[in-house]
Amino acid sequence: MLFESIKMSWSNIINNKLRSFLTMLGIVIGVASIIALVTIVQGATNSISDQVNSLGVNKITINAMGTSLKQGLTQDDIINISEVENISGISPTISGRTGIVFEGKVIENATVQGKNEVYFNTDTSLLKSGRTINILDIESKNQVAVIGSDIVQEFYYGEDPVGKELMINGTTYTVIGTLAGSDGLGIGSNNDTVIIPYTTALRNLGVKNIISLDVYLEDTNLADDTVTNIKGVLNQAFNYKEDAYTIFNMGDMIDTFQSMMSMMSLLLAGIAGISLVVGGIGIMNMMLVSITERTTEIGLRKALGATPNRIQLQFIIESIFLSIIGGFIGLLLGCLIAYVAANLIGIGFSISISIIMLAVGFSAAVGIVFGYMPARKASKLNPIDALRSA
Amino acid sequence: MAEILNMQNICKSYYMNEEEMEILHNVNLTINAGEFISILGPSGSGKSTMMNIIGCLDVPSSGKYLLTGNDINDLDEIDLAKVRNKEIGFVFQSFQLLPRMNALQNVELPLIYSGLSASERQRRAKAILERVGLSDKMRNLPNQLSGGQQQRVAIARALVTEPTILLADEPTGALDQKTGAQVMELFEELNRDGRTIIMITHDRKIALHAKRIINILDGYLTEQEVQLDAI
Numbered sequence: 274m275l276f277e278s279i280k281m282s283w284s285n286i287i288n289n290k291l292r293s294f295l296t297m298l299g300i301v302i303g304v305a306s307i308i309a310l311v312t313i314v315q316g317a318t319n320s321i322s323d324q325v326n327s328l329g330v331n332k333i334t335i336n337a338m339g340t341s342l343k344q345g346l347t348q349d350d351i352i353n354i355s356e357v358e359n360i361s362g363i364s365p366t367i368s369g370r371t372g373i374v375f376e377g378k379v380i381e382n383a384t385v386q387g388k389n390e391v392y393f394n395t396d397t398s399l400l401k402s403g404r405t406i407n408i409l410d411i412e413s414k415n416q417v418a419v420i421g422s423d424i425v426q427e428f429y430y431g432e433d434p435v436g437k438e439l440m441i442n443g444t445t446y447t448v449i450g451t452l453a454g455s456d457g458l459g460i461g462s463n464n465d466t467v468i469i470p471y472t473t474a475l476r477n478l479g480v481k482n483i484i485s486l487d488v489y490l491e492d493t494n495l496a497d498d499t500v501t502n503i504k505g506v507l508n509q510a511f512n513y514k515e516d517a518y519t520i521f522n523m524g525d526m527i528d529t530f531q532s533m534m535s536m537m538s539l540l541l542a543g544i545a546g547i548s549l550v551v552g553g554i555g556i557m558n559m560m561l562v563s564i565t566e567r568t569t570e571i572g573l574r575k576a577l578g579a580t581p582n583r584i585q586l587q588f589i590i591e592s593i594f595l596s597i598i599g600g601f602i603g604l605l606l607g608c609l610i611a612y613v614a615a616n617l618i619g620i621g622f623s624i625s626i627s628i629i630m631l632a633v634g635f636s637a638a639v640g641i642v643f644g645y646m647p648a649r650k651a652s653k654l655n656p657i658d659a660l661r662s663a
Numbered sequence: 664m665a666e667i668l669n670m671q672n673i674c675k676s677y678y679m680n681e682e683e684m685e686i687l688h689n690v691n692l693t694i695n696a697g698e699f700i701s702i703l704g705p706s707g708s709g710k711s712t713m714m715n716i717i718g719c720l721d722v723p724s725s726g727k728y729l730l731t732g733n734d735i736n737d738l739d740e741i742d743l744a745k746v747r748n749k750e751i752g753f754v755f756q757s758f759q760l761l762p763r764m765n766a767l768q769n770v771e772l773p774l775i776y777s778g779l780s781a782s783e784r785q786r787r788a789k790a791i792l793e794r795v796g797l798s799d800k801m802r803n804l805p806n807q808l809s810g811g812q813q814q815r816v817a818i819a820r821a822l823v824t825e826p827t828i829l830l831a832d833e834p835t836g837a838l839d840q841k842t843g844a845q846v847m848e849l850f851e852e853l854n855r856d857g858r859t860i861i862m863i864t865h866d867r868k869i870a871l872h873a874k875r876i877i878n879i880l881d882g883y884l885t886e887q888e889v890q891l892d893a894i
Contacts (some may be wrong), residue, residue, distance in 0.1 A: 277775045288763050573759045576720060577820070578748020578776035580741045657719050660755065 274643075278583070282591035286598075293595060295641065296559040299552025299637065301606060303630045306545040309614065310606025311628050314538040316611070316620040318531060323621075325527050330362075332395075333495050333500060335486040337518040340511055348475075350510045353578025354488065357502045361493045362391035366485040369476040373467060375428040376441040383424065384466040387443055387474025395489060401653030403435040403450025410470045416477075419450040423464040441467060444477050496524050549635060553643035556592050560647035562653075564588065571651050572659025585652035592644025593637055600636025604629060667827055667859060668838070674801040675712050682766055684834075686712045688882045690726070694829075694861070699854040701870035702863045704879035704884055713810070713879060714863045718731040718751050718830050719743050722839060748776050752821030756833035758813045760805040760820075769818045777824060792817045795849065811842030818849065825832035829853065831862045847872045 286293045304547060337355075345364075346354075355363050365386030373380050380538060384426050393405035403419070410417055418439065425434050452463055461587045488503065490496055500520055511517035511652055564571070615622035673690040676683050685707045694700060703819075703862050704710040715721035716728065721734060728735040729799045730750060738746065747753075760769045770788040779787070792801055795815040805813055814834060821829055831850070837844030851872060866869050 284763070512716050565773075569759065570761060573761070574719070574772070574776075575744065575754075576747060576772040578744050578824075580744040580776075582741070583776065657715050660720075660759070 275586075278590050279594075281587050282594055282609045285591060286594055289563075292559065292562040296555055296613050297552075297595050297599035297602065299555040300366065300549065300636050301597050301603040302550075303549030304600045304603025305607035305610060306548060307542050307635075308604055308624070308632055309627060310545055310625055311538045311539040312607070312611035312622070313536060313614050313618075313620070313627075314541060315625065316535040316615050316622055317618070318538075319623065320620040322527055322533075322651055325523065325530070331486040332488045332523050333490065333496070333503070334521040334523070335488060335503070335507070336521070337507065337511075337520060338480070338486055339484070340514045340517050343482075343511060344393060344516065345484040346486065346510060347482055347643055351483060351486070353506045353510070354486070354503055357499060357506060358490050359489055361491045362394065362489040363393040364389055364395070364472050364487040364489070365483040365484060366392075366487070367471050367478065367480050368485065369474070369478050369480060371442045371478070373424070375504045378428055380424065380427055380465070384463075385474070386466055387471030387480075388466050388468050389471050391489065392468075392487070399452060400434075401451045403448070406468065411472050414472045415470060416444060416446045416473055417449045417469065418446040419452055419468045420448055421452045421464045421466045422454040424467065425451050426628070433443045438465075441469070447479055448531070482615070483503040484552060493524055499515035507552060513662065526533070531587055546635070549639055553596070553639035556595050556640065557643040557647055559595075560588060560592050560644055563591075564596045564647055568654060568659045571654050572656040572661075575654070575656035581652035582653075585648045588643045588651050589641065592648070593640035596636045596643075597633065597641030598631050602631055603636070607632070665696045666693060667696050667731050668692065669727075669729040670716075671727040671729075673716065673723045673728060674676075675716060675721070676710075676724045678710045685724075685884050687716070687723070688731040688807035690882075690884050692877070692884060694828075694859065696859055697854070697857050697877060699850070699860045699873045700862070701876045702861065702879055703865070703867060703870040703876055705828055708877050709882040710863050710865070714830065714832050714861075717828070717861060718753060744776075748773060752824060752826035754814070754817050754821045754829065754831035754834050756836040758805070758817045758837070759814055760813055762805055765804050766797060766808065766816045766819075769805070769816055770823050773820060773824050776838060782871045787823055788819070791823045792816070794822070795819045795837060809842070810838050811845055812813050813851065814846055815844075816839050818846070822853070827859060829860045830859055831860065834862065834864075835863055835864075835866070844868070 288296045327408075339345050351363060351365060354360070365387070369385050369410050370382045373385070388406065390405065390407050393399055398420070399405075406417065406419060409415070418441070420434060420439075421559045428434065428439065429437060434451055438445050439448060440446070446469060452466065452468070454464055471483070473626050475483075488499075490499055494663055500522055504519065507518050556648070614627060669689055670692040673687055675687040676685040678684070685890060690713070702710055702713055702790055706879070710797070712721070716723055719730070722735060730746065733818070735746070740766070745776070747784070767785070767788050771784045774784040774787060789798075789801065792798060795818055797815055797819065799810060800808060800812060805816070808816065814837075818829075818834075821831075835846055838846060847869065850860055850862070854874075862870070862873060870876050876887050878887060
């Protein structure tokens with residue numbers, strides 16, 4: 274019975290090709306715009322998230338300006354933090370600007386940073402040649418330096434800088450490695466940076482405490498707990514003084530960003546959804562016209578033994594057909610638009626199954642909702658009146 | 664002969680502008696299997712209403728209508744549709760063929776509502792189209808057929824469910840005299856084969872093809888004996 278109804282509905286759609294197509298157009302546009310907008314926003318979200326992820330989501334950055342009584346963190350504080358669970362490594366940063374000298378050549382205001390081995394371990398691409406600062410350098414406060422590409426150009430043009438010496442703030446350091454040039458987003462350039470062991474920096478640069486600290490996590494899922502525990506340590510370190518420190522969790526930022534973007538795609542989908550409703554009204558209108566046109570046919574079918582349910586089913590199937598075919602065309606069109614747009618903007622293109630299901634499901638729902646009333650009207654037609662109208 | 668239709672004190676009224684209009688007054692009618700009956704009356708006499716009630720397209724306002732022993736008043740819309748499908752074969756004045764379907768598909772249509780399989784439908788529809796002499800026109804669309812051929816397709820459609828009653832409403836009304844006569848010949852043949860036929864018409868000459876004529880005027884039935892020599 275269902276099969277026969279489907280066959281009848283289908284032949285009626287085929288027999289009115291232009292009208293069926295125009296009716297579908299509303300659904301096509303609605304579904305296409307939902308798919309395209311959501312996919313583009315999703316692609317943009319993914320691209321930006323990937324870029325942020327590449328900066329490290331397993332990293333918590335602590336900025337401890339401290340209080341007037343205690344500026345920054347001491348070595349002991351850092352040891353206390355490192356005892357918190359779920360921490361794979363801590364990378365303190367001591368930053369200063371000072372002049373550096375090599376054989377009469379001077380760079381004023383070079384960035385000198387004190388780091389440890391963890392910093393280099395988290396990103397092996399940092400080093401271009403030579404070796405990195407290791408744990409021995411930290412423990413024995415060796416006077417060694419890894420230098421940026423600008424400094425290599427300036428001081429050792431055409432020569433291998435590894436093994437050479439340079440003066441920082443009046444002290445002699447041995448160059449042990451060079452940094453790969455960076456053009457990364459967000460980190461900023463390290464091309465004019467000299468990196469030395471942070472313990473050496475604490476001793477030689479006249480800096481007492483550590484203000485900036487990167488904490489690397491073992492399991493990012495436990496980030497919230499870890500942050501809470503670190504806060505406990507810091508609160509003790511700064512005697513529960515407010516505003517003594519800030520903790521910046523990269524994972525949090527990505528979460529915030531992603532929820533913002535999904536709100537936006539929901540909003541866009543909602544706006545596009547309006548056109549689906551308009552499309553649905555188009556289908557209802559066409560079904561009503563079609564029923565008026567086919568009053569005699571409906572009457573005849575009833576006289577030949579079609580039950581009201583049969584008639585209703587036939588017309589509902591017809592409107593579901595229209596909306597699902599429209600939905601399918603819209604799906605293809607939407608994917609095409611999203612694909613072209615993604616390539617033009619330069620973001621990733623990936624279509625999600627859930628949005629396809631949503632679009633097809635929604636268009637079927639439109640067919641049922643807006644087909645119900647006309648179909649019911651058809652099923653209620655009195656066969657006598659219907660036959661007489663011929 | 665078995666009684667297939669029995670009407671007792673059937674009345675039918677309509678409301679027009681809140682005024683009750685009785686179209687049929689206390690109609691009593693009994694029809695046996697194998698009869699060929701004309702219901703003859705001018706327009707406005709109530710013969711269309713009579714046909715609607717016989718054909719279960721409409722239900723009487725009062726009175727009892729038994730069709731093959733079943734009380735029609737007890738039936739809901741779904742059961743009425745089933746009764747129409749099974750017991751009644753309609754033939755309309757304007758044929759009422761679906762224009763986008765060929766002759767075979769048109770004839771198959773009522774069998775779809777009987778729930779028969781596609782192969783069984785085709786087999787039956789082909790057989791009945793052969794019976795009405797259209798075996799070479801099965802794939803033709805209605806507009807590729809003459810009026811007489813179209814009415815024969817419609818008659819085939821009415822017969823394909825093997826109905827208890829063939830109910831024809833002015834079956835020759837849209838045909839010229841010659842093709843009309845051919846259709847009446849077909850009716851007589853079908854009746855000779857045992858088919859019960861009820862024909863509604865305003866045309867006395869057409870009505871005379873039946874063995875029994877019932878006059879209807881202003882909603883009252885009167886029966887007249889057919890003089891065989893009048894045919």
